[in-house]
Amino acid sequence: MAAAATGSGPLREEEGSSGETAAPQPQGPTSVSGARLSRLPLARVKALVKADPDVTLAGQEAIFILARAAELFVETIAKDAYCCAQQGKRKTLQRRDLDNAIEAVDEFAFLEGTLD
Amino acid sequence: MAERPEDLNLPNAVITRIIKEALPDGVNISKEARSAISRAASVFVLYATSCANNFAMKGKRKTLNASDVLSAMEEMEFQRFVTPLKEALEAYRREQKGKKEASEQKKKDKDRKTDSEEQDKSRDEDNDEDEERLEEEEQNEEEEVDN
Numbered sequence: 001m002a003a004a005a006t007g008s009g010p011l012r013e014e015e016g017s018s019g020e021t022a023a024p025q026p027q028g029p030t031s032v033s034g035a036r037l038s039r040l041p042l043a044r045v046k047a048l049v050k051a052d053p054d055v056t057l058a059g060q061e062a063i064f065i066l067a068r069a070a071e072l073f074v075e076t077i078a079k080d081a082y083c084c085a086q087q088g089k090r091k092t093l094q095r096r097d098l099d100n101a102i103e104a105v106d107e108f109a110f111l112e113g114t115l116d
Numbered sequence: 117m118a119e120r121p122e123d124l125n126l127p128n129a130v131i132t133r134i135i136k137e138a139l140p141d142g143v144n145i146s147k148e149a150r151s152a153i154s155r156a157a158s159v160f161v162l163y164a165t166s167c168a169n170n171f172a173m174k175g176k177r178k179t180l181n182a183s184d185v186l187s188a189m190e191e192m193e194f195q196r197f198v199t200p201l202k203e204a205l206e207a208y209r210r211e212q213k214g215k216k217e218a219s220e221q222k223k224k225d226k227d228r229k230t231d232s233e234e235q236d237k238s239r240d241e242d243n244d245e246d247e248e249r250l251e252e253e254e255q256n257e258e259e260e261v262d263n
Contacts, residue, residue: 048161058180065185068204072197073160075138093145107193114159
């Protein structure tokens with residue numbers, strides 16, 4: 001009868017999956033790329049940050065930027081690895097493409113020896 | 117549970133989605149490559165955290181903030197990330213501000229609503245009484261017809 005007109009419905013914002021789900025979850029509002037808010041769960045990123053014994057506290061903004069930076073990093077390394085796959089005329093990215101990209105790109109030097 | 121920090125992986129589904137969107141349609145990625153990228157992302161976060169922490173300590177702060185992370189990006193030679201990250205930070209701050217204002221507005225609305233609800237209740241009670249009277253009249257008419 002007297003419907004809750006002022007009810008704003010589920011106010012919960014889309015923060016990405018919080019568990020290890022196999023099925024791809026429907027993403028929240030995807031606005032223009034670049035300023036897109038992070039899809040990586042901030043809780044997981046925070047857990048990584050806290051794993052560093054030297055870190056005392058990290059502000060929410062810092063966690064958010066780290067999450068977004070990690071996304072940009074994934075995009076970047078995927079594209080660089082794809083260049084190698086393209087040269088081999090393959091349509092599937094293999095582990096060796098990634099290794100090649102790491103060796104070829106200076107910025108990825110910090111990854112050497114960490115992925116084995 | 118996690119023996120090494122690198123074992124704290126980010127969710128596979130999200131990593132896969134980011135990779136697929138970065139690459140052209142029709143391109144696939146093997147499971148090994150995907151899990152390697154996921155691990156690389158974790159290592160990246162750890163490395164960036166460590167760099168950012170150095171900046172925080174230099175500033176004699178105990179809490180990592182956004183500018184520490186941005187400085188870390190430059191230090192790690194990922195300057196190309198700095199501009200999109202700054203934009204993302206602006207959007208994030210706007211959203212946080214919006215959320216705060218929305219929750220404050222909600223509080224105000226709630227207070228206003230409880231006041232008006234009390235007025236509505238008394239009005240509804242009057243309506244119910246009218247309906248009951250109408251029904252009774254109809255019943256009376258039927259009885260007369262039967263007789």
